[in-house]
Amino acid sequence: MRADYINPFIQSLCTTFETMLSCEITRGQLYLREPNTALHDISGVIGLSGNAQGTVVLSLDKKVALAAASVLLMCEAEEINADVVDAVGELTNMVAGGAKAKLEEYQLSISLPSVVTGTGHEIRFPSNVTPICVPFNSPWGPLKIEVGLAAVQQLAGAH
Amino acid sequence: MRADYINPFIQSLCTTFETMLSCEITRGQLYLREPNTALHDISGVIGLSGNAQGTVVLSLDKKVALAAASVLLMCEAEEINADVVDAVGELTNMVAGGAKAKLEEYQLSISLPSVVTGTGHEIRFPSNVTPICVPFNSPWGPLKIEVGLAAVQQLAGAH
Numbered sequence: 126m127r128a129d130y131i132n133p134f135i136q137s138l139c140t141t142f143e144t145m146l147s148c149e150i151t152r153g154q155l156y157l158r159e160p161n162t163a164l165h166d167i168s169g170v171i172g173l174s175g176n177a178q179g180t181v182v183l184s185l186d187k188k189v190a191l192a193a194a195s196v197l198l199m200c201e202a203e204e205i206n207a208d209v210v211d212a213v214g215e216l217t218n219m220v221a222g223g224a225k226a227k228l229e230e231y232q233l234s235i236s237l238p239s240v241v242t243g244t245g246h247e248i249r250f251p252s253n254v255t256p257i258c259v260p261f262n263s264p265w266g267p268l269k270i271e272v273g274l275a276a277v278q279q280l281a282g283a284h
Numbered sequence: 285m286r287a288d289y290i291n292p293f294i295q296s297l298c299t300t301f302e303t304m305l306s307c308e309i310t311r312g313q314l315y316l317r318e319p320n321t322a323l324h325d326i327s328g329v330i331g332l333s334g335n336a337q338g339t340v341v342l343s344l345d346k347k348v349a350l351a352a353a354s355v356l357l358m359c360e361a362e363e364i365n366a367d368v369v370d371a372v373g374e375l376t377n378m379v380a381g382g383a384k385a386k387l388e389e390y391q392l393s394i395s396l397p398s399v400v401t402g403t404g405h406e407i408r409f410p411s412n413v414t415p416i417c418v419p420f421n422s423p424w425g426p427l428k429i430e431v432g433l434a435a436v437q438q439l440a441g442a443h
Contacts, residue, residue: 163402170407172331172339172395180331180398210408236331236395237413237434239339243322243405248329248398249369275396 130228131155131257134181134272137223141216142263146196150268153260158271162258163245165268166190167205169217170248172236173225179274180256181224182248183217186266193265205242214238220270231276289387290314290416293340293431296382300375301422305355309427312419317430321417322404324427325349326364328376329407331395332384338433339415340383341407342376345425352424364401373397379429390435 135152142148166187173179185193187205194202194212202209217238225233241248248271250256256273294311301307327343344352346364353361353371361368376397384392400407407430409415415432 170329170331170398172329172333172398174331174333174393174395178396180396182398207408207411211411214408214410234333234393236333237337237339237410237432239329239331239341239432240408241400241405242408243402246400246402246405248400249366249373250398251373251396252366252370254396273396273398 128257130177130274131259131272133224133227134220134270135259136227137220138183138261138270140223141219145216145219146193148193148196148263148265150261150263153262155257155259158250158256158258161247163247164241166242166244167209167213168241168246168248169213169238170241171217171221171238173221173233173274174236175231175233177228177231177233177274177276179254179272180248180250181217181221182256182271183213183220183268184271185213185268188266189263189268210240210242214240287416289336289433290418290431292383292386293379293429294418295386296379297342297420297429299382300378304375304378305352307352307355307422307424309420309422312421314416314418317409317415317417320406322406323400325401325403326368326372327400327405327407328372328397329400330376330380330397332380332392332433333395334390334392336387336390336392336433336435338413338431339407339409340376340380341415341430342372342379342427343430344372344427347425348422348427369399369401373399
């Protein structure tokens with residue numbers, strides 16, 4: 126599996142933040158994720174299946190989550206409540222959906238987002254998948270995206 | 285969406301523990317999950333897509349995870365390391381795979397498992413999905429399964 130599958134996710138994340146939140150984000154250096162790397166305060170997780178299987182994680186600092194949710198909900202969000210959780214899930218969904226459209230060859234379908242909270246939570250990938258992590262900075266604080274994707278046999282993809 | 289989609293997951297979990305781990309588990313009372321319910325120490329998460337979309341979470345007390353991994357790996361696991369993470373992912377995969385076979389009408393495909401660790405982590409579902417939670421007891425300690433599944437339109441399912 127080539128590692129350039131990460132680019133559609135990076136593009137999709139930048140576009141989502143720019144068009145949905147009028148927020149320009151700056152990309153940091155991408156790296157292969159090591160175990161025991163805690164995420165930010167709240168993370169949206171979407172499973173990808175099709176001719177490739179994997180997971181995309183969008184992890185946001187609490188301040189970023191609250192600011193983004195405030196824009197999407199058009200009212201001030203002050204704590205991580207059900208609306209903020211939905212907003213983070215929806216952002217993750219937009220990022221995954223945008224990337225999926227650019228990764229047509231894998232005929233990906235995407236799961237419902239689930240959102241993980243809890244100090245120091247970590248989303249671990251299977252040991253045969255090395256997720257690529259890309260940190261970003263925004264005027265609201267830090268965020269990052271982690272993507273692990275592995276090609277599957279054509280037959281298995283036809284489930 | 286009828287709520288009896290939970291039964292294949294319950295059956296699949298019991299069968300997986302019995303056949304793979306020779307461990308008999310006892311089912312507690314199922315309930316609709318409230319927000320702010322922390323999970324056990326380590327949770328496997330799998331996204332489901334197809335004619336229904338959703339998420340299944342298998343959450344294990346640390347003792348259960350270590351004991352189950354020790355059986356699967358055929359050597360004593362003493363801490364939550366990469367092997368234990370893989371074992372929890374694989375157990376979640378077996379549970380989801382077994383349930384998927386019994387839910388043919390939804391033509392589910394399942395994502396790679398991701399595994400979440402971190403004290404007090406919580407996996408939140410979209411607010412329009414009410415996950416069903418089923419607690420279990422095992423000789424090794426407590427575990428639970430959470431499943432949220434929502435039917436999607438036929439067209440959307442054909443992605």
